[in-house]
Amino acid sequence: MKQHGGQSIVDVLQKEGVKKIFGVPGESYLNVLDAIYEQEQIEFISTRQEGGASFMAEGYAKATGDVGVCMATRGPGATNLSIGIHTAQQDSTPLVALIGQVERPFKYREAFQEVNYLSFFDDLCKWVVEIDDVKRIPELLHRAFHIARSGRPGPVVVSLPEDMQDDFIEEVLYEPIKLGAVLPDENLVKDISQQLSEAKKPVIIAGGGVILSNGTDNLVELSEKLDIPVVTAFRRFHAFPNDHPNYIGTLGIGARESLLEYIYNSDLVLALGTKFSQMTTADYTLLNKESKLIHVDISPDVIGRVYNSSTPVVADANAFLESLLSVVNAEEQADRAELVKSVNKDYVEFSTINESEQAEFAEMKSILNYIQKELPTDTIITSDAGNFFSWISRYYRFIEEGMYLGPTSGAMGYGMPSAIGAKLAHPDRHVFSFSGDGGYMMTLQEFETAVRYNVPIIAVVVNNNLYGTIHAHQERKFPNRSIAIDLTNPDFTELAKNFGGHGEKVTNNDDIAGAIQRAIEAKGPALIEVITNPEILSASHEASLEK
Numbered sequence: 001m002k003q004h005g006g007q008s009i010v011d012v013l014q015k016e017g018v019k020k021i022f023g024v025p026g027e028s029y030l031n032v033l034d035a036i037y038e039q040e041q042i043e044f045i046s047t048r049q050e051g052g053a054s055f056m057a058e059g060y061a062k063a064t065g066d067v068g069v070c071m072a073t074r075g076p077g078a079t080n081l082s083i084g085i086h087t088a089q090q091d092s093t094p095l096v097a098l099i100g101q102v103e104r105p106f107k108y109r110e111a112f113q114e115v116n117y118l119s120f121f122d123d124l125c126k127w128v129v130e131i132d133d134v135k136r137i138p139e140l141l142h143r144a145f146h147i148a149r150s151g152r153p154g155p156v157v158v159s160l161p162e163d164m165q166d167d168f169i170e171e172v173l174y175e176p177i178k179l180g181a182v183l184p185d186e187n188l189v190k191d192i193s194q195q196l197s198e199a200k201k202p203v204i205i206a207g208g209g210v211i212l213s214n215g216t217d218n219l220v221e222l223s224e225k226l227d228i229p230v231v232t233a234f235r236r237f238h239a240f241p242n243d244h245p246n247y248i249g250t251l252g253i254g255a256r257e258s259l260l261e262y263i264y265n266s267d268l269v270l271a272l273g274t275k276f277s278q279m280t281t282a283d284y285t286l287l288n289k290e291s292k293l294i295h296v297d298i299s300p301d302v303i304g305r306v307y308n309s310s311t312p313v314v315a316d317a318n319a320f321l322e323s324l325l326s327v328v329n330a331e332e333q334a335d336r337a338e339l340v341k342s343v344n345k346d347y348v349e350f351s352t353i354n355e356s357e358q359a360e361f362a363e364m365k366s367i368l369n370y371i372q373k374e375l376p377t378d379t380i381i382t383s384d385a386g387n388f389f390s391w392i393s394r395y396y397r398f399i400e401e402g403m404y405l406g407p408t409s410g411a412m413g414y415g416m417p418s419a420i421g422a423k424l425a426h427p428d429r430h431v432f433s434f435s436g437d438g439g440y441m442m443t444l445q446e447f448e449t450a451v452r453y454n455v456p457i458i459a460v461v462v463n464n465n466l467y468g469t470i471h472a473h474q475e476r477k478f479p480n481r482s483i484a485i486d487l488t489n490p491d492f493t494e495l496a497k498n499f500g501g502h503g504e505k506v507t508n509n510d511d512i513a514g515a516i517q518r519a520i521e522a523k524g525p526a527l528i529e530v531i532t533n534p535e536i537l538s539a540s541h542e543a544s545l546e547k
């Protein structure tokens with residue numbers, strides 16, 4: 001049977017199991033849209049800006065563990081889309097971005113909206129491919145999915161010249177490429193088991209690779225068998241249950257000094273599926289050159305990039321854990337029980353919320369406390385970058401099926417669109433996004449997308465009328481010389497209502513429970529504006545004032 005290019009593209013997407021595409025429609029890919037019209041498996045979620053679309057696809061991918069798909073038209077659409085592509089790259093999230101391109105005979109003339117994607121996206125993703133022959137759609141598009149999800153996952157950009165989509169091909173038999181797990185060398189695993197059993201002060205750093213490979217249960221078992229404490233990498237909280245007695249906290253912004261000291265002085269570090277980002281490593285100061293480092297990652301490119309590991313292992317994190325569990329002997333371990341207890345105690349003290357009597361403002365910790373205590377443990381939290389995040393990082397405990405989706409890229413504007421992606425993936429779970437007033441205003445138009453598709457997210461906007469993080473940086477570096485940080489805002493409550501959603505304002509702690517319950521009962525998109533004390537810059541600042 002003959003298909004035009006658009007039909008062939010949609011055929012591949014169906015075979016890859018795609019259910020949602022997030023994008024802004026454009027005239028450069030009408031054939032693809034028309035082919036989507038013809039079928040039922042894939043829903044096109046039409047967003048208000050391509051940045052929102054790429055964040056939704058990225059959040060959807062993180063929430064499902066499979067490839068997210070977004071779409072944009074030529075130049076202006078493509079450049080708008082790029083923020084989510086950068087985030088997927090830094091976060092190792094599998095994403096395929098399909099982008100329309102100018103007609104093949106018009107290329108290289110700076111034709112209408114022309115951008116050379118090969119150079120533009122070169123540093124932003126794993127692979128950029130332009131399909132200029134309709135016959136190669138099945139081969140190249142399946143390969144795009146394969147590259148996005150294999151090895152260290154990441155984004156792939158697929159450029160689709162408009163006229164190529166008009167060409168016809170015979171339907172081609174070509175199937176998705178599915179790989180088995182990358183297994184570790186057995187002898188190496190035995191050696192590692194020996195090293196771990198002898199270590200006096202070891203630590204396990206759990207990164208995104210543990211989440212992507214579904215390795216959390218095996219990591220819990222290993223940590224219990226060997227009595228080794230576990231720390232999570234920046235914004236990878238749910239790689240390990242935060243209420244486990246072997247959990248000792250998270251790395252990144254606001255990591256406690258005693259935790260950094262503990263890791264620096266460890267004699268053996270087992271790093272699982274982490275790239276040792278600048279944030280995770282506190283500007284590359286995390287590890288001591290004397291410590292042994294067993295670095296397990298699915299990608300050889302990651303190994304040795306930041307730290308020279310004494311035992312490098314190329315393997316899928318979960319496959320490695322399974323292999324290690326089959327050889328470790330729980331009886332033959334150095335005695336570490338007291339050590340684990342004391343570092344965990346330190347974490348629990350640091351992260352326990354003292355209930356507050358504060359009546360003048362609402363407090364982030366009281367909101368988090370409510371969600372944590374009153375809502376199911378599988379609640380999903382997403383966030384932007386911003387100072388308000390320091391409370392999530394310090395106080396919220398991700399346990400059982402609980403999930404955090406946040407940009408390790410530090411992209412503002414991520415929280416609410418990614419929550420939409422997550423809620424579409426898990427309609428029966430509560431999904432809260434947290435943003436500052438600065439970040440929320442970067443993608444607020446996507447609240448309308450949530451209303452149009454009736455996606456009942458709860459968007460929490462922490463309003464201090466300030467680019468607070470930058471204010472805090474300025475106070476540290478150039479005290480009393482604030483510039484460019486003051487904001488005025490619309491009435492967020494009215495804004496949400498104008499969009500057709502539910503909105504309310506929380507000005508003190510007593511309002512929190514009612515506001516969250518009403519937001520849930522609204523059964524549609526809801527916004528809760530939270531008025532916090534603008535004098536308090538972060539969770540650590542607040543904690544220092546309480547002392």
Ligand SMILES: Cc1ncc(C[n+]2csc(CCOP(=O)(O)OP(=O)(O)O)c2C)c(N)n1
Pocket residue numbers: 384385386387388389410411412413435436437438439440462464466467468469470
């Ligand atoms: C897209 C983007 N632009 C700029 C920045 C730099 N930046 C980091 S935090 C921040 C201010 C955040 O303000 P807000 O969202 O109101 O949160 P707050 O820090 O006040 O809690 C800025 C401008 C960024 N991280 N991302």
